[in-house]
Amino acid sequence: MKGERVxxxxxxxxxxxxxAGILVERGYDVVGATMKLFCHGEDVPDRPCCSLDSVxxxxxxxxxxxxxxxxxxxxxxFGHDVVDDFVSEYSRGRTPIPCVRCNxxxxxxxxxxxxxxxxxxxxxxxxxARVSNTGLFRGVDENKxxxxxxxxxxxxxxxxxxxxxxxxDKAATRRRAHVMGLEVxxxxxxxxxICFVPDGDYARILEQKLPPDAPALSPGPIVTSGGTVxxxxxxxxxxxxxxxxxxxxxxxxxxYVIAIRPGDRAVVIGSRDELLGSGLVARExxxxxxxxxxxTAVSIRVRHRAPLAPAQIVRLDDGAIExxxxxxxxxxxxxxSLALYDGDRVLGGGVIDKATGRRASLPxxxx
Amino acid sequence: MSPPATPALVxxxxxxxTPVREExxxxxxxxxxxxxxxxxSSHRWGREARAALDEARERVGRCLGARPDEISFTSGxxxxxxxxxxxxxxxxxxxxxxxxxxxxxxxxxxxxxxxxAGREGAEERVLGMTSEGVIDPASFDSLVDEDVAVCSxxxxxxxxxxxxxxxxxxxxxxxxxxxxxxxxxxxxxxIPIDARTQHFDFxxxxxxxxxxxKGIGALFIRRGSALEPLMHGGTQERGRRPGTENVAxxxxxxxxxxxxxxxxxxxxxxxxxLRARLEEGILERVPDTVIHGRGARRAPHILNLSVPGTxxxxxxxxxxxxxxxxxxxxxxxxxxxxxxxxxSALGVRPDLAGAAIRMSLGTLTTEACIDRVLEVFPSLVxxxxxxxxxxx
Numbered sequence: 001m002k003g004e005r006v007x008x009x010x011x012x013x014x015x016x017x018x019x020a021g022i023l024v025e026r027g028y029d030v031v032g033a034t035m036k037l038f039c040h041g042e043d044v045p046d047r048p049c050c051s052l053d054s055v056x057x058x059x060x061x062x063x064x065x066x067x068x069x070x071x072x073x074x075x076x077x078f079g080h081d082v083v084d085d086f087v088s089e090y091s092r093g094r095t096p097i098p099c100v101r102c103n104x105x106x107x108x109x110x111x112x113x114x115x116x117x118x119x120x121x122x123x124x125x126x127x128x129a130r131v132s133n134t135g136l137f138r139g140v141d142e143n144k145x146x147x148x149x150x151x152x153x154x155x156x157x158x159x160x161x162x163x164x165x166x167x168x169d170k171a172a173t174r175r176r177a178h179v180m181g182l183e184v185x186x187x188x189x190x191x192x193x194i195c196f197v198p199d200g201d202y203a204r205i206l207e208q209k210l211p212p213d214a215p216a217l218s219p220g221p222i223v224t225s226g227g228t229v230x231x232x233x234x235x236x237x238x239x240x241x242x243x244x245x246x247x248x249x250x251x252x253x254x255x256y257v258i259a260i261r262p263g264d265r266a267v268v269i270g271s272r273d274e275l276l277g278s279g280l281v282a283r284e285x286x287x288x289x290x291x292x293x294x295x296t297a298v299s300i301r302v303r304h305r306a307p308l309a310p311a312q313i314v315r316l317d318d319g320a321i322e323x324x325x326x327x328x329x330x331x332x333x334x335x336x337s338l339a340l341y342d343g344d345r346v347l348g349g350g351v352i353d354k355a356t357g358r359r360a361s362l363p364x365x366x367x
Numbered sequence: 368m369s370p371p372a373t374p375a376l377v378x379x380x381x382x383x384x385t386p387v388r389e390e391x392x393x394x395x396x397x398x399x400x401x402x403x404x405x406x407x408s409s410h411r412w413g414r415e416a417r418a419a420l421d422e423a424r425e426r427v428g429r430c431l432g433a434r435p436d437e438i439s440f441t442s443g444x445x446x447x448x449x450x451x452x453x454x455x456x457x458x459x460x461x462x463x464x465x466x467x468x469x470x471x472x473x474x475x476x477x478x479x480x481x482x483x484a485g486r487e488g489a490e491e492r493v494l495g496m497t498s499e500g501v502i503d504p505a506s507f508d509s510l511v512d513e514d515v516a517v518c519s520x521x522x523x524x525x526x527x528x529x530x531x532x533x534x535x536x537x538x539x540x541x542x543x544x545x546x547x548x549x550x551x552x553x554x555x556x557x558i559p560i561d562a563r564t565q566h567f568d569f570x571x572x573x574x575x576x577x578x579x580x581k582g583i584g585a586l587f588i589r590r591g592s593a594l595e596p597l598m599h600g601g602t603q604e605r606g607r608r609p610g611t612e613n614v615a616x617x618x619x620x621x622x623x624x625x626x627x628x629x630x631x632x633x634x635x636x637x638x639x640x641l642r643a644r645l646e647e648g649i650l651e652r653v654p655d656t657v658i659h660g661r662g663a664r665r666a667p668h669i670l671n672l673s674v675p676g677t678x679x680x681x682x683x684x685x686x687x688x689x690x691x692x693x694x695x696x697x698x699x700x701x702x703x704x705x706x707x708x709x710x711s712a713l714g715v716r717p718d719l720a721g722a723a724i725r726m727s728l729g730t731l732t733t734e735a736c737i738d739r740v741l742e743v744f745p746s747l748v749x750x751x752x753x754x755x756x757x758x759x
Binding site (some may be wrong): 031036053068070071072073076106113114116117118328 | 702
């Protein structure tokens with residue numbers, strides 16, 4: 001409501017800048033803050049977020065909007081909640097999504113505490129999603145919808161959350177930026193990569209954080225689902241389910257990584273068919289709506305931007321959910337997120353533990 | 368009924384910077400205007416500017432007990448510190464002395480310059496400190512030996528206000544043949560400085576800490592001291608700091624320095640009283656507040672405190688949004704606050720270092736400012752603690 005204080009998380013990008021601008025137009029008492037989440041040292045290359053340039057852009061936008069801007073140092077907590085988890089997940093042969101952890105722990109928990117500290121009744125971000133009647137809904141822009149990364153946030157945050165660009169599509173957001181005179185950021189490129197992974201080379205982060213003899217980065221066998229060793233790899237953490245790069249050739253059909261077995265450091269490869277799963281189990285559940293009953297038909301997403309897939313809940317307890325898919329899905333990957341939807345509404349989600357109902361693997365004969 | 372008056376803004380960050388004094392602006396004005404000449408020019412305009420600059424140099428010299436040729440104008444504290452340390456170390460290393468001694472609680476300008484000397488081959492020696500922020504004499508005696516080229520010691524610490532016994536330390540370092548530099552940026556105007564009776568070789572001051580503009584300072588360079596310039600070019604400042612002199616600012620510096628010296632006693636008495644009220648008022652309302660450097664002799668304008676169970680970042684934001692300016696640890700390039708290297712060096716617990724708030728008093732500070740802080744601060748602390756307890 002007009003005059004009430006809102007703390008806006010500002011990355012220096014167009015979405016959060018326009019979000020802040022819209023709130024200023026609506027008459028809120030807007031305070032901008034940029035979270036400093038990690039430090040690459042003194043030579044900070046220009047990164048989509050968290051770099052010095054990004055902080056400067058956010059500050060410049062706040063100056064133009066006439067609102068105060070602060071830099072919040074959340075490095076320690078982010079390092080623990082997000083970066084350490086990222087490393088440990090890869091060490092377990094899984095493929096994590098740090099953005100989900102960042103939203104859950106950093107943006108919508110630590111940041112909300114900062115809002116409390118300055119008596120801000122509201123928090124806002126530039127996410128493409130919508131909040132209505134304390135429910136979370138997919139953003140209007142189907143291409144930009146970010147709810148896949150938001151299933152883990154605390155449900156009580158929804159009652160004080162504003163997502164001003166969730167009603168816009170990206171082009172409209174950029175137009176608003178121009179109208180607001182925010183030329184500094186109006187045409188800024190999108191950030192797609194993981195913010196703390198410079199140049200997208202995540203394995204380098206693992207090399208920095210893990211001991212040199214870590215199993216996840218040590219050589220191991222590449223095997224077929226039938227158990228034949230067909231090659232060697234330089235560390236299973238360099239692989240993810242569905243990957244084709246780094247997989248040996250010479251098979252009658254294209255081969256994919258279909259499983260990672262940290263126990264014997266094996267990367268298991270198989271055909272496209274072997275990549276399909278007809279169900280999945282997810283853990284670390286979080287609900288943004290009353291949990292649905294067993295037997296409920298839901299829509300799910302197991303990968304950002306994948307089309308929604310119909311599924312049925314076959315088991316649900318405090319720790320885990322099991323789903324049966326109407327149609328098999330490829331590359332259901334441990335560590336990735338499961339988001340559940342009822343129409344546009346986000347019901348909740350969890351972290352994928354395993355795919356189920358894989359087709360019995362057929363022996364593959366070398367050509 | 369009339370609406371309640373908006374509470375006045377309270378500026379408690381004088382150790383960061385101060386407003387330019389009216390008298391200083393007045394003194395500077397002609398040199399931005401009709402008397403705009405370049406002091407290196409030989410014509411009427413140049414002579415006029417030269418005369419003013421010479422006079423400013425004499426006046427700044429008098430404020431420090433120095434002769435005019437011992438004063439070099441600089442852009443401020445960082446330049447003065449770098450010129451003194453790197454300039455004298457580079458000149459001294461030819462004489463076979465390789466070590467630089469300093470404290471871990473120096474301003475980043477000193478630490479950065481010493482690290483640079485380290486990259487050029489200097490041995491960096493860091494003095495041990497007491498938990499109150501004073502140099503441990505035993506450490507001083509063992510580290511300051513015949514190998515030491517330069518010994519740089521901050522006179523008044525900018526974060527906690529602790530005062531080093533600089534005159535005594537200077538005598539001892541000189542006995543061992545070291546060049547002595549002191550960063551007196553926070554000391555000037557708070558502590559009597561007299562180059563005739565005190566034995567430092569180099570002394571840095573910065574104008575904007577006492578009512579002169581930003582971008583002007585001075586380095587005292589005792590006659591006969593070896594110094595290599597950092598910049599090369601013209602012969603200005605005896606070749607030690609080439610570049611057309613900032614005449615107007617030098618005059619502003621001279622005026623501000625004279626006022627600061629003349630008012631030193633009364634200003635310090637006033638700040639001492641105000642700080643005591645602030646400190647006691649906070650301790651009364653928040654009894655477990657930790658006052659850093661409380662056991663040391665402290666300059667009267669700095670109060671650095673930590674309230675257990677709070678964090679500086681949140682408290683500073685909350686204070687700012689109530690119109691009260693204070694500061695935290697060292698701000699990094701991005702503006703985010705990291706725990707202060709000064710408090711860490713004094714062995715302050717990380718949670719307390721992360722909660723540190725520096726309030727620094729000065730010309731803008733009145734009784735009403737203290738009242739306002741005492742009204743607002745305890746409630747912000749209480750709130751911060753409640754929130755911390757909830758999220759623990």
